[in-house]
């Protein structure tokens with residue numbers, strides 16, 4: 417095997433103290449560097465020391481490197497020969513030998529850009545998408561799917577050992593860490609894609625000369641990696657289903673026509689009309705046929721300008737909803753202050769674990785429906801519901817209530833908490849559509865809970881917690897440690913903050929003299945998004 421996934425780290429488990437305390441000293445090891453970056457979102461205020469480095473490659477210097485593994489955001493982690501100094505390289509694949517040029521110092525490691533591949537990894541494959549090498553969406557499409565899964569699983573294991581402070585031995589002997597669950601379908605799995613309009617197409621350097629004439633033309637596509645103002649023009653995205661690609665191609669064909677008078681919004685000058693094109697797909701409740709929602713996000717309300725585009729795409733039988741979100745702010749978000757329905761319905765439907773969900777342009781819904789079925793089944797199994805209708809479930813970070821509602825059928829009551837008011841409205845509506853009466857959804861910020869929080873519901877038997885990337889706030893961790901429910905199912909989309917929170921729940925928070933009281937019984941990584949760096953984990957915790 418050409419990858420070096422873990423041997424190089426193993427010795428560190430003996431010498432590396434708790435990462436969260438040692439984070440500022442991240443020159444200690446490659447592992448701590450990548451973890452520091454992993455945890456950056458979770459600890460935005462933590463101080464950084466400016467410890468001098470024993471070795472630092474100079475900016476502009478070229479180095480011959482071998483990528484050892486994938487880390488945060490799918491970047492390749494490499495070490496400088498002899499010194500072991502860590503460099504991270506976007507688009508480097510495990511096992512790849514390449515020449516990299518140092519571009520910048522970040523914390524106590526360096527970033528390099530790949531200049532030339534000397535030898536590719538043995539498990540490299542041809543990426544089916546023509547944009548795969550440049551697009552910010554799929555970063556590892558040219559790595560075999562098996563190798564992608566290996567890299568993701570390894571990343572979770574390293575984080576659980578070095579941030580979560582669980583020993584490799586206990587993970588293995590007690591069969592805690594399960595092999596990653598692959599995604600059956602590796603393309604056409606996304607039910608939501610957001611494309612941006614841009615006043616200038618972004619092209620990678622190697623194509624600049626070749627397509628010189630395209631440089632100034634307008635773009636509709638995906639953002640260039642790391643740039644909010646540069647758009648890679650795309651006619652097709654292999655992550656979405658064919659009917660959505662037909663809509664994209666049709667709009668691409670016509671929106672630049674000068675006679676239509678349409679202009680892309682410019683994020684610098686704030687002039688222009690078209691901001692984003694969001695395509696969402698679902699299925700008709702009775703027929704199971706695909707349903708497509710087309711959402712034009714514009715900087716002002718001008719339905720006449722959009723009408724020619726509406727006329728072109730409403731002819732597709734799958735297009736059942738065309739809406740316009742008007743966002744007058746200078747920001748780049750797609751949520752409008754007003755929404756207008758231009759054609760058909762204002763929402764589409766999707767079924768998940770036997771329930772029907774109504775999805776509007778801005779409601780949160782798991783973006784890989786098929787794999788969400790797998791994820792929710794795992795959550796249900798981990799919840800270990802008795803099925804006698806006696807238990808209380810607390811669904812933290814409930815979004816539109818999907819997890820809680822799928823459990824509601826076999827428990828006494830579900831209490832869901834969520835910060836976004838629209839999501840709470842959708843959750844209540846979803847409960848109603850499905851005839852579920854034993855679910856209560858409450859809007860509130862779980863980062864701001866106080867000592868009264870626990871008085872708002874009966875003591876739960878099971879807590880489901882599914883936070884977004886920063887993980888759980890210390891207030892919530894303390895609440896759970898005091899609540900002492902028999903079982904917690906922690907669902908995470910960021911293995912770094914997940915490992916940190918598992919450490920707090922199981923081993924306590926020594927700085928605050930708080931004891932942990934949970935045992936990690938099971939940790940199951942799930943691949944929801946092939947070709948991207950994202951990893952989902954389902955963790956089962958039981959009260960000690």
Ligand SMILES: C[S@@+](CC[C@H](N)C(=O)[O-])C[C@H]1O[C@@H](n2cnc3c(N)ncnc32)[C@H](O)[C@@H]1O
Pocket residue numbers: 780781782813814815816817818819833834835836839860861862863864882883884909
């Ligand atoms: C990963 S999503 C999970 C959604 C839902 N459990 C599902 O499976 O569809 C995380 C949710 O947490 C919500 N959220 C983020 N920060 C929050 C906070 N401070 N308090 C409450 N909810 C929050 C987000 O709005 C989002 O709906």
